Amino acid sequence: MIDTSRYKDDPGYNIQAKLDIPYDPTLADREYNPEKPMAGRLTDQGPPHYEQFFPEVIKKNYGKWLTHEFLQSGVIKYTSETGDLMWVVRCGTPRLITTNLLREIGDISDKFCEGICRWTTRNSVEFHVTDEGTLKDLIEFLNNFKHPGGSYKLPIGGTGAGITNIVHTQGWIHCHTPATDASGMVKSVMDDMFEYWNSHKLPAKLRISMACCLNMCGAVHCSDIALLGIHRKPPFVEDDRITGVCEIPLAIAACPTAAIKPAKVTLPDGKEVKTVRVNEPRCMFCGNCYTMCPAMPLADEEGDGVAILAGGKISNRITQPTFSKLIVPYIPNELPRFESVCKIVRNIVEAYEKGANKYERLGDWAARVGWERFFEQCQLPFTEKSIDDYRLAYDTYHTTTQFKWSSHTDKLMKEAGY
């Protein structure tokens, strides 16, 4: 049992009492006075204390768990030192969910799990039960729990040597800088990868992540496979409103390649305004200027699309954490189903499934067989865009005579007439 006496005076610790009182939709309207915002104001209360949401079995066995076992993909059995057992069922979600589904999750929790559920760090939902009968019922329930269109509402899976939920970002559902959509791409890729979601047949965990612009809110930079929205046209500059909406020095400072210079132009109406000009060949489309300045939009139907990076990882298991590497520089936004993205992901996953050793993460496999072999086996063309020319580029130069013959060298040698 965990000792939470130390928290008992924390405001967040007693939220349960509050929760027992039904939501009062008129409270704020009655009590909150915009003229006196500080009246009765509560601030800096922080989040509720986590412990009060734990199932009893967790409270009792906190820090006492002995081991775990996957009964099937998405179903984990935990054993405690105390002899207690707990089963967890993990379900995928699209993360973008409405209160409709949230209420249903509440209902399921009530029905099977003392009312409790949790979300994982990759946006799966987990249900905890303490007996096998309930486990069976829960699984059966979830397997039949579907949307009108036929998709599972809460598909079981996502553990072990398979593909987990795709960490992703807002895309066109909510953000202002995306170069592609997030939710639609995730749906498309996960539909295609579903067989890996609910099975343990890969050589190791494979994490796909997705971010809709280079800000990388999905932090895709250390993922086995990273899907990344990219722009390919420099921002244009709205001379007629830039002074009003931007701090020009901030926009200039935002550019990593110093491509933005201050400028003065005369507008059609004769007014002289301060604005900026972009040295377009120096632009690498990061969008940081737009983040700082609404009058410099980059989004463009033809320019935007998806890049794929691969071979990153986070865990310290066997090998050290590694960055993902740019292997496909651009795929147009094919809507609604992102066919090429799906196809390439599949090629990579299948080549990995076939080629890697047990316990070997995707990037470790690529490093072991060599990137020449990786491109060959994933049937990906190699382009100059994968050759670094940014700050630390030199460290990716190939300063050895060690390389493998591959289709690439075959072709070169054939062309050279050897």
Added chain:
Amino acid sequence: MIDTSRYKDDPGYNIQAKLDIPYDPTLADREYNPEKPMAGRLTDQGPPHYEQFFPEVIKKNYGKWLTHEFLQSGVIKYTSETGDLMWVVRCGTPRLITTNLLREIGDISDKFCEGICRWTTRNSVEFHVTDEGTLKDLIEFLNNFKHPGGSYKLPIGGTGAGITNIVHTQGWIHCHTPATDASGMVKSVMDDMFEYWNSHKLPAKLRISMACCLNMCGAVHCSDIALLGIHRKPPFVEDDRITGVCEIPLAIAACPTAAIKPAKVTLPDGKEVKTVRVNEPRCMFCGNCYTMCPAMPLADEEGDGVAILAGGKISNRITQPTFSKLIVPYIPNELPRFESVCKIVRNIVEAYEKGANKYERLGDWAARVGWERFFEQCQLPFTEKSIDDYRLAYDTYHTTTQFKWSSHTDKLMKEAGY
């Protein structure tokens, strides 16, 4: 037999005929007229053709060698497809040698080797013989061939899993930028390492290289152990002569850290001159300004000394070529015997001898056991100077939780009271 018919018209191919004619010390004085330098001038003849210096057995077996075998350190037996055998005896030299020794080398070549010898890429001399009797005599001769002070003139060794001749540079014998001496340090270290020179007892080859300033003419940047002369005081600026002897813009451009700025000063005699000023805290003592500008000397008795780098390699064997890494930032110039340098080299070599696997180069050993262990086992203090803060620094940051406990962490934890 190699086909050199293709070269027969090359000027350099027939040098033998010239060599038969004794040196004529008055020829140039007679024929060369400084007023008419082009008269009878021969230019762009290039080097003599190599083939004419080959021993007969090499001419015959060029490209036909089958295998080799080390009979002892410094003695290699070569076998050809043709059945021919050849023995090579390798001898150390200090590289800085006079015509006295060169003549003696010629004598030895005449006596034992059809007059022929060669130098290796690391400045050892090699003698080639074709029968075992001569081999025995040669070895005996060399073992007794000594300087008045007792040192060997041509010590046999330098092959296989041992320490070879130290590639080095000019130092105080001839250069203007050294921060230490080369010949004296090499002599001191090789005296101390002599047991490794003429034996095969290390886990792999161990290459020591030496360069007397950051220009690194010895290209020490990929050596198992690199000894490097370094300055530690910024250049001073001789205002009274800089304009005469330097192109100021070149000096400014030479500085990698942009520490040099143009300046104007008034000399004691009232004359205003253009000069430069050094932003001293930005200087990292590379000496490139002095290379461009004689009025900016860096050399200083107290500032100068030796840095040690380790763990580099060149061959592509098993692992890829690697840079040496800075492990000892500074040792004062201890003259004449560089005791601390010798001591540290010995510590490293002995730790390596003890710790490394067969075939494992020093840097591969350090990478395998971890650099924390390397410092511990070589009894070297770790200093902040080994932490990179130059251009590609980030790639040496330790972005993992994987590390070993070592004396360093023991100390920290003890201090923290754990």
Added chain:
Amino acid sequence: MADLKKHDTPMMDDLKSGPWPSFVDDLETRGNGGVQCCYDLLGQMELSYVHKETHWKHGGIVGVFGYGGGVIGRYSDAPEQFPTIAHFHTLRINQPASKFYNSKFLRKMCDMWDHRGSGVTNFHGSTGDMILIGTSTDELEPTFYDLSHQFDMDLGGSGSNLRTPACCMGKARCEYSCLDTQAICYDLTMTFQDELHRPAFPYKFKFKISGCPNDCVAAIARSCCSIIGTWRDNIRIDQKAVQAYIGGELKPNAGAFSDRDWGAFDIKKEVIDLCPTGCMVMDGNELKIDDRECVRCMHCINVMPNALRPGVDCGATILNGAKAPILEGAQMSTLIIPFIKMEEPYEEFKDFVDLMWDWWMEEGKNRERFGELIQRQGLAHYIIDILGREPIPQHVREPRSNPYPFWKEEEVPGGWKRSLEDFRARHLA
């Protein structure tokens, strides 16, 4: 309900099929239930799919009184077509550590959000917050009022402040956890409420806490200050269980490889040979680990959880500086403190936090991430001059290969001032 307007959304509709949960179905079902903004959201998404461009304007600055973060302003750039999402701000709500909830909470939150906003959410945002997507400016204060008064809850971070800390489930469920991840997360969140709500930093700052080096909250990739559990004594070994793995009674890696025939478990091939340091041997029937050589990578423990357990003398490794690519390229966190005890009230750790932040607030440029400051001013400078710690080899993957360290004047005997005359007395120019 009468004036509900469903847009023609053929591409959205296509995203209903297939097994993976369809956000379209969810939104549409909610729309069908009479929530126009869900229809409008789908309509605008469809338009984005047609134009291949977002239809959200560049964010506006909105928020609640006295806070500098927690709300992301958002306006449609096609408000005439989609009036109910003309304003569509999100609120970031600070999640309970490791994200356990009960149904009471979920339902009351749904009641609130249905009333005050769109009923659309992200469970959860990438940083860890509960995200309520879509409400109008005038609902922001009432929502905050509801949250604070009816839930005792609070907003999470956005802007140049501390972001909502996050952690893995740790000891709640995981036998590997070397840290009380939730307790640390909660304590830091409570201690630094001011930093979380009132932007005083040069840019955003993130804490993440993982209980062990498996790093299930991606701390090393996504946090300016990564707190990762480790141990300094020995891996606990149950030799009988080792034999059970060898004998096949126990499934390797807890069954994580169950859907493929990898052949019988081979402890040599699967554990001993894969250990990155080679510090394990089978000595007869006994598995032996040379713990001094172990780098605590977790592999052997992951493969044989019933047989091996982390030690009991636990603490954290602290790493600094992870961030996304803009501007200088992505960074992972760099090892700074190899081992620190994380015991309440975490004073030693908080002293460190003070040093970290003081430096950054003093020296950091506008929009310079903490990791970028370390790079710009130098890792050694940070460790030694700012933190007052000793540099150790563990701070680097390998020592520098360039010969360009800086020397300070006081380190060099005689300093830097020299007499030109003396020099020239020794050396003719």
Added chain:
Amino acid sequence: MADLKKHDTPMMDDLKSGPWPSFVDDLETRGNGGVQCCYDLLGQMELSYVHKETHWKHGGIVGVFGYGGGVIGRYSDAPEQFPTIAHFHTLRINQPASKFYNSKFLRKMCDMWDHRGSGVTNFHGSTGDMILIGTSTDELEPTFYDLSHQFDMDLGGSGSNLRTPACCMGKARCEYSCLDTQAICYDLTMTFQDELHRPAFPYKFKFKISGCPNDCVAAIARSCCSIIGTWRDNIRIDQKAVQAYIGGELKPNAGAFSDRDWGAFDIKKEVIDLCPTGCMVMDGNELKIDDRECVRCMHCINVMPNALRPGVDCGATILNGAKAPILEGAQMSTLIIPFIKMEEPYEEFKDFVDLMWDWWMEEGKNRERFGELIQRQGLAHYIIDILGREPIPQHVREPRSNPYPFWKEEEVPGGWKRSLEDFRARHLA
């Protein structure tokens, strides 16, 4: 002889003892023989040992008519104490490829150098030249005249020009050599005499040629253009010899480990497990290599030279850009051409050289090394736009991890000019 002046050199004298050949003894013996400059050289060295500073002035520009390199000017800064070395220039003499000599040559060269200079030499300089250390300005032209007329020899490189190419001994003695290293070295040296003697480059440029990936001339570390032998067919295997190694009849690595007891040879441990690609197996008594997976690292061949030999379809791997640390840090050469046949007259290779140099002469800044230009303008740009070659994965250790590639306007449909009006028609500002 009468006015010979020996200086008091206690520290130099200390460098006579010990087993390693003493340069002091050599110089002193020559001094004793009546050569004052050797005494003076030791005297000045002693003074440097006392002052811990060099006593050579910053180099002066001296040379021979019509050449821009080959001589390094050097003057003592204590000429009154050491008058015979007041001028002490060095000449770099282009060595014969792989540095075989005969005694006739050595003796005549000694005669010449004793007459024209100090009799002090470096056999050899780091670049590969024969270095004659120490003569006065007025002896330079006569020395050059002697060299060219009495030896048919020439100066090597210095300054911003091609430096003297160098190679390993290759097929002269080594069974591993995949290239006729000497022939290539000689041909390049002869072909590029003009570039070697008349500075027309932004900075120095070096060629080095190694016959195989053991790289005994350190090409990958020390040359702007590294030519390293390799093969593209299969490693030749003599299975009987493999058995002889296994059986202990043949010594591993040709006896290179003879002075220590490493135990009996274990082909698995010493060869198969150390192969970086794991592409070897023992299939019964037969050693099998999956040559497509081999990276030609030489290890197995080095260990069992009697059993394994490189293939017969040979050529070179070309790498570019090695250099010492100043300014941006040291570089190793980077793989550019994975395989090129090196057959006389090396036209394909020389076409490549032209492209390389044209670019550098066009774009290189003053004192910018070739490797620095590649870094500054980008490896891909060099490969594709300058060399007109296809980018292949072998060009990188690993693909870039930042998402910052440049796109050219022509690569993007519609180009970069866009209509702001159209954009704002779709998107309200």
